[in-house]
Amino acid sequence: MEMKSPPPCPPTVTIRRNPHRKARATPSSAIPLREPLSSPSLSREIFTTELPQNANSTDNNNNTDSSPKILSENLRVYLRIRPLTVQRNSKNIAESKNAWPKNPKVKSNSKLKTKKRSEVCVQVNEDLRSVTVSTPQALQETKRIKSEVYEGFSHVFASEASQGEVYGEMVKPLVEDFLKGKSGMLAAMGPSGSGKTHTVFGCPREPGMVPLALRHIFRENESCGTQLSRVFYLSMFEISSEKGKAEKMIDLLHDGGDICMQHSVLKGVQEAVVSDARQAESLIAHGMLKRATATTNSNSQSSRSQCIINIRWGLEKGDEEVDGKTSTTSLTIVDLAGAEREKKTGNQGARLLESNFINNTSMVFGLCLRSLLEHQKNRNKPLQKHYQNSLLTRYMRDYLEGKKRMMLILTVKPGVEDYLDTSFLLRQASPFTKIKFKTLEEPVNLTCNKRPNQALPREEQIKKMKFCKSESSKIAERNIDGGSHLNMPKETPRKLVKSGLHKTIEDIDDEKLNEIHVLSGRFVGLESPQKLSPEGDHNNHEAEKEREYQIMQRLSKAMWTVLKEYKQKLEEVETENCHLRNSLIDQKTKNMNLENELTTKKMRMFDLENELKELKSQCTCCQKASTDLFPVSMHDASSNLSQYETAELQEVNSEVSSFSLKELKQTENEKKTDSLARDSVVSFTSSAGRVERHYPEQLVEPNRGGNNTLDVKGLKYTSAVDEFSRSQELPMTTNDTQDLNCFEDTSIEDMSSGSEVIRQSTSVRPYTSHESEQDTVNIAGDAKSLEGESECLSNGPCLSTSLECDYAKSFKDFEYPKDKEVPAQLENSATEHLHNVVSSSESSQKDDTGSHINGELNNEEGKLDPLVTVVPKEGWEATNTSKFVPKLASPCNFQHTEKPKRRLLPASSVLLKDFSLLDMKDEDNKLKGGRGGKRVPMDDKNRTQGSLSLLNLLTSQLER
């Protein structure tokens, strides 16, 4: 049975690293390496086809098109393959004495490597823009990749390509653009020993790009003759590591010159003015001797630093260089230190540190370009600032951010042993071919000096244009709004529009305007046109500066106008604020006054309340005392009085001040009759013309068998209470007087007698009592004087009529408390007094119709007792006080329909105080026998004194 052999392993494949998606025949390792197309004519033809804008650049010198062109071109990446002949040099390196460290492996494997050196891993494709990197046989098993194609290069220079071909293809266009005013940079990168330094600097037999460029530049300059007097500046410096810890920049043209960098600007670099190529080459050769180099296993003179050569040119004008220092057109050529593999080079110590620095710088450089590429592919990705990680990338920032044009030349070694370095470099750098630079290419006018910003990228140009537009538009707006007169004739009134300002712009101080102008001139770096002297070839420049000066002048004036407007507005606002502040202070003052007044009112109210409390307490005492004597009536009266006082106390306060002083005097006159009036007799004229004694028990008993009622023809109340109320200028009405008379007399009079005596202080005429005769006359006179204000009482018939029935009703219900004993004196005196009153009423009817009782009272004895004490029972109190009718809710309401309604005089508090004083005096007159003892009536003297004291007290209160 035959055993089948296992299926063969899949063959290795070839991948394309660069984005050439079209199907392309996989290069076979069997295909013999073809000689690359090194014909310059062919390569240039291809380049012209792909990049016409640059290919024709040399033929466009005479292009007079003045329109600027925005060019978008890719980063040019060239690839140069070092020839294999370098092997001889490697052998020499291994045999050289300076080679350090000596790698024993190299020696032991020298025979094997000699065989491999005959093999190459890099093949240039037919298009001369791509290469195929073949994987060594030893690595195919592990990588399973047969070959890799890297394409997209601007050109691939085979190992046979000469320096001239490389220059003509790569550097010449760059130099020509440089002479036209476009900056550019060429950077050579690749592994150590791949020929970077050889490409850049060359050797005497094969000069590199720098010497060729210098020759080209000065040749072109000489060809221009005297039309252009350019001055070329050459600088050369290196960036190396300082003991592997830091980076340093060393000027290679001048000894010992350290260079520092601040914000991508070099400081300390000394430029050498070169006038010809030989001089420049000499300087560069001199600088190369200073460059840090070392012998490694890869290169006998391995560069240990990044070398930068900068060529800048400016126009020369006589002995003075005008624009030399302002020109930014430069051509920069960078020779990077080659990345090294530690395994391969075997570096140790200082070399190892240098190797790390070199590799780090190469990595940062690659990261910057990768970030730029990714940013251009996807704008959402930010442009990473990897350039900050090394001095080299910081110096090359504008190029690494796509703002300036640059070129890359990759150098590789084609040997198989260099496969990894070559593959790594191509894999890393081949994508950079997609990086694009957008530059604004303006027509080259060699007769004119180029402005610095013409070489700026498109974005910066657009920003500048926007700024100019916005600035000019703002100025135009300000001219319109602010009424700037700059564009107006002088005759035009130049009043300012806003804020009602009537000042013109001419009012602006010239000095301040000049200050603004100077400041603005400093800000924009301009000078006044007076200081600028027009030069022959710089008319345009001068005109431009003058225009900018005018713009700034207008801007300054407009700004000055706006500032003045704001200043005036500010002053107005401050003035208004001051007014508001003053008004606020006034309001606060008023508020303080009102608060003080309120406090005073409150204090007054507090005093009145205290007074009311005091009166209540006194009333309570009186009530208590009277309750013992006459519990039922006193209780009701006091309670009603309390209600009354509470309700009317406010009116007292409000009406006290309105009472006239005239009334007070009149009341004082009437006061004189007080003592007599208090003892006056209430005369009741019965309809039958009979006078009955209104003694509590006698009032009932005499009429018990017959008419029980008491007819009252007329009644006039001129009580002391009423007088006191007038004396206090209290608008006490007749009803009030009656009420108070009833209450006061009831509550105060005859406390000791055990019966509540209501003294209806009424003047009665004729008064025949010898004791009261004179008093009666006085009272009559006083009553006349009081007629005007007590009209209600003077309405005799009506009042009498009403009183007849009411009093009849009240007396009908009147009963003296049965449990009280009627004092004998009171009984007798009341009986007599009643008779006297009745008898005297007949004679007084003619004299005083309105104020006297019209009853025809017959006095059996012909004399009238001046005092008639009536002891009413409960109902009488209520009926007797017409004002109290609604408040007392008496069962026997005292209805007086025709009685004029007058306002009540809430002078009860004052009266109570008055009577309290009287009580105090009365207490002195109390009998020691107590309640049941015989009461000594208050004499007139004491009463008069009490009235006077009360009057004084009330007068003092009014004054207060």
Ligand SMILES: Nc1ncnc2c1ncn2[C@@H]1O[C@H](COP(=O)(O)OP(=O)(O)OP(=O)(O)O)[C@@H](O)[C@H]1O
């Ligand atoms: N195209 C070339 N033709 C002839 N010789 C070359 C070529 N390229 C490089 N060489 C030689 O190879 C050697 C190493 O080259 P070079 O020093 O330029 O390498 P390098 O890339 O600069 O190395 P390093 O980065 O270490 O400085 C030099 O002796 C140089 O003469």
